[in-house]
Amino acid sequence: MEKADCIIIGAGIAGASVGFHLAQKGLSVIILEKESSAGYHSTGRSAVFFRGSHGLPHVRILTWASKKFFESPPEIFQHPLTTPRMALFIARKEKKDLLEKWFLKNQSPELSLRKISVEEALEFVPILKKESVDGGGIIETTGKDIHQPELLQGFLKGVIQNGGKIYFNTPVSHIEKQQIGWRVEGAKGLYVGNVLINAAGAWADEVAKQASIKPLGIVPKKRTVITFDPPPDYSIIHWPMVIEIGEEFYFKPHHNEILASPADQTPSIPCDAKPDESDCMLAQKRIEKATRLKIQKINRKWAGLRSFVKDQIPVIGFDPEKAGFFWVAALGGSGIETSPAVGEISSCLITSEALPDHYSHLNIELEHYSPIRLKQE
Template identity: 40%
Template structure:
């Protein structure tokens, strides 16, 4: 028998689960996830940090607007902290110092705590850096590790307690529109709903095509990550998330190991992404070039998809030809850290309430995030350059 909900959300990653939670006050919700568990794709493969200096301009503002939720979740949402202190270091070579200064000025204007210093001083945060390779460093003490699993669990407990459904093994295979709303065929049966939310991560463009909307330029790129043993006797647990401004690598402590990514961004079909062997080799080379660590043996390697519009900014709101088709997409590397505000924003636009005042105050407009903006409609290449480079140039 067909099941009915006011809001049908396609995708059981952080985007779909968080927007379903934000829609609960406005009607019934059903989240459809093709895998046997939620969070299997990008959400379960992230570095799980929150930094207000990460990502393009509008995404980084949505991080600012998410911080309050993650630091002080609603009463009863979880018994565990959703975030723990990590700190972040950003390392600039001499010719990148102006870019780092611009990021510093912007963060100060947003009320963030940051400190600029000569690169040598960064050794007090992470003793394995080859500080002589850099000129300047910036430390962001309020960068946090996010407990993504607990965040997902908190949302799902609330959805189920409110009578909402999170249906796994429910791959959407066809979407039909009629005067009453949407009919969605899945491998777990048929669902009917008035509003469809496209939160399918790397698959959002395919979902739009199934719904008859045509091509939308929001497409996935693969990123590789590995973990390895830290040198014995190191102060690993206190190390910050460490980025270089040129965006050639980052590393952080991860469950007693060191996680490193060569920050690759390779166009990919939507898929169960795997680590790229060439990128694994690059990750090791960068760690051994820019730190004093040697990588003897890898513990784990994985790949994940990050999905972008050509300008790297959010794709949130109604698709212009169809106000009943809502996007929450294009999160790139900010999907976990900006989840609460982007979900609240998508839900508000889905019910015709516009941009919440606190988010509008950060300079986010409907036009700038619209799925109908020209770069999303155009079949132009997504910029493969780093999100930070785009942010820095803004």
């Protein structure tokens, strides 16, 4: 039997970040992961982009709270975690009003949103058809590509360097709250901890059921991604991420390819998500309709699960049913870009510490993230 202050189920970006921040505070940490590697599911299949305009207001606060970490990470992160990349929001003429409403709702000094002309949009991304931007364009200048492997591995390295342990190929078979703490049976042994942290992604409700705790109604939703070669005679390295304002598609440079998605959100059971051919074809169709591209070949395709609760706000906090059961779940499509703040906030809640000073200007109200809100309905 192994003992630790905290046992974390799940070695995706959420579990890794929480483990990193807890270990930094001197707590002993054990992370249990059922797959053979970290970030196998949602984390490893994300479009990994940071933009302050993404998601609902309570999600955006977590993104902005993470900005400082991305710009000045701890020394254990040996390489930069982000590369600047703007985001370009486009609209056809029939969606001009939608674009204007989005602009009025989101403009702020932090976001640096700027309306641009059709001509400017075509200068940014010359493959766009004029009719795909004749309703207008908006540039968000503070966007960034996130280097997910460096971020995830840095979190895990921090756990290990501070004495933590990570066990792969270790599915959990039984969870029980006992007087000695949380008793967790895994494929490789028995683990006991004072706090059990549920960072199991799409499986978070299943973990709760194992612990005899009422689930939150988490719904995993599948998103499909394809990649293809860029057109010849174009340098795509500085192109922004292009996002259709109605979220019919997005695309962006991804290494030497273009990464694209139809922005699908198909409800799913927790699973090793696979792309449907129809969704891949839909992505191709929408990109070809908006651009002058003719995609000859899809190089790669994959799908990942983005998990949500009813109000689409992440769940961070202790469950009211049993002491010491802590949720870090339902992060939607924002798990990577919010991970530094989610991990730090979680560690402060677990240790009953106040949030650091750099959170003071954000006016974060932690009750909005608590699982209690979902159990009062």
